[in-house]
Amino acid sequence: MVSPKIEKALNKQIEVEAKSSQFYLAMASWADTQGFHGVSQFLYRHSDEERQHMLKLIHYVNERGGKAEIPALPKGPAKFESIQIIFKELFEHEQRVTQEINTVVDACLKEKDYTTHNFMQWYVSEQIEEEALARTILDKLALIGNDKGGLYLFDRDLASLTPDHS
Ligand code: FEO
16 A cells, blocks of 8 residues: 555656656657658657656556546747757756656655565656666767768668567
């Protein structure tokens, strides 16, 4: 059974993952309309992954005798300045998600909820992967700079890059 405090923390995390999915979906759709089909495929997949992260939490809360709350979501941004800005925002967003996950882990330790603490370790590992991937992409974009040919190849490469390694 999850305590009310842990239930609340997990429900907040459900919202964080849902918002991530929504945010990346907006990025994917914009990239799609700008001719960046590889980037958009990558971001659509990333959005799907975030939805899976949300679902995993929903199932866990309900299985542990809590009640998962399905959050309302804000409208996603209609446009982004550039591909570089998208990945900068994605990286910063993932860093904030990591902080949120650490807050849940912290709450588990305070409440002595070792079962949920154990469950959350999957998210801790996932964040290491996601931050590393976002950093690698940003490094590539920094190398490419304003080179159109480089950006073309980058877009092509992203079509086959998988956001989730688990
Ligand atoms: Fe589910 Fe990218 O954090």
